[in-house]
Amino acid sequence: MRSISWLPYKVDKMTKHLETDNTWEIGGKRLSSRLLIGSALYPSPANMEDAIKISGSQIVTVSLRRQAAGDNSGNAFWDIIKSLGIEVLPNTAGSHSAKEAITTAQMAREVFGTNWVKLEVIGDQYNLQPDPFETVKAAEVLIKEGFEVFPYTTDDLVVAKRLADLGCKIIMPWGSMIGSGKGLMNPDNLIAIRKQFPDLKLVVDAGIGKPSHATQAMELGYDAVLLNSAIALAQDPVKMADAFRVAVEAGRLGYEAGVMKEREFASPSTPTVGTPFWHQFKE
Amino acid sequence: MIKVSVNGEVKELENDLNVSEMIEALEYKVKGFAVAVNTTFVPIAKYSETIIKEGDEIDILAPVQGG
Numbered sequence: 001m002r003s004i005s006w007l008p009y010k011v012d013k014m015t016k017h018l019e020t021d022n023t024w025e026i027g028g029k030r031l032s033s034r035l036l037i038g039s040a041l042y043p044s045p046a047n048m049e050d051a052i053k054i055s056g057s058q059i060v061t062v063s064l065r066r067q068a069a070g071d072n073s074g075n076a077f078w079d080i081i082k083s084l085g086i087e088v089l090p091n092t093a094g095s096h097s098a099k100e101a102i103t104t105a106q107m108a109r110e111v112f113g114t115n116w117v118k119l120e121v122i123g124d125q126y127n128l129q130p131d132p133f134e135t136v137k138a139a140e141v142l143i144k145e146g147f148e149v150f151p152y153t154t155d156d157l158v159v160a161k162r163l164a165d166l167g168c169k170i171i172m173p174w175g176s177m178i179g180s181g182k183g184l185m186n187p188d189n190l191i192a193i194r195k196q197f198p199d200l201k202l203v204v205d206a207g208i209g210k211p212s213h214a215t216q217a218m219e220l221g222y223d224a225v226l227l228n229s230a231i232a233l234a235q236d237p238v239k240m241a242d243a244f245r246v247a248v249e250a251g252r253l254g255y256e257a258g259v260m261k262e263r264e265f266a267s268p269s270t271p272t273v274g275t276p277f278w279h280q281f282k283e
Numbered sequence: 284m285i286k287v288s289v290n291g292e293v294k295e296l297e298n299d300l301n302v303s304e305m306i307e308a309l310e311y312k313v314k315g316f317a318v319a320v321n322t323t324f325v326p327i328a329k330y331s332e333t334i335i336k337e338g339d340e341i342d343i344l345a346p347v348q349g350g
Contacts (some may be wrong), residue, residue, distance in 0.1 A: 038350035063349025106324035107317035228350035
């Protein structure tokens, strides 16, 4: 490790990484990873475990469902998640009303032992678009009951405002439809939310399909990304989890480093002074 | 006997069972579950005082994978 006096960090020649404080805070926890990962759709439980580990993620989403009375399969899954020693973020997936979401959140708090909840109220079966009215209604009740609400919403600025007004410290706008892998449909809307709420923790949730989408979200200044299908449905989920780990890091570093301003015209990067083969007397 | 719906299936139970007794009667083995009666959460502390009635809709949920 060598130190350069005018740099605010140390340059490690071996790893090529800058030594900076890359921790951040969400929901009262200080974390280093900005990748939130889902636990569904993997080819096998072992594959899920490996993918979560290699992703470096410190928050994994889980859910609650009906299970057959004599069925013990739920335990094996939950045992793996517990053994990872990372934060769990229970969701209210499948809820179609504020009432259903509130009840699911209350049940999840008892089962998972956390006041965190990914609030998800679906308003349309075709595109699984969040219902903003029911989401806001549920968020109001859950905040009063002491939950740390992670609301999944669209990229609508006014809905984000309503959620922030209620006291949500975290907002999770969609990139695009759940499971679509289409990436960020409306980056301008996401930028508007980021600019309006510089102090909220913003997480792009849903629609991310490939690592570059995650990088793009991080470059916009989002604090984190949450994804599931993009890793679990890859041909090699474990390798894809590794890809997303570095993609999220790259995007964050890019944001912190400050992206150059776009220009309308070309501008050469190689110095024009001293350009060879040009001679005045030829004119 | 009363008829109730447990996780969407009709079941017959003895009269006046509380939630703990209902779980036992159903031989529910999945560990780490939570209960709702008629879409209202019933915390563990209220199992003994919550009596199951005819026509109740009961949901017993346990951890699964989620996104």
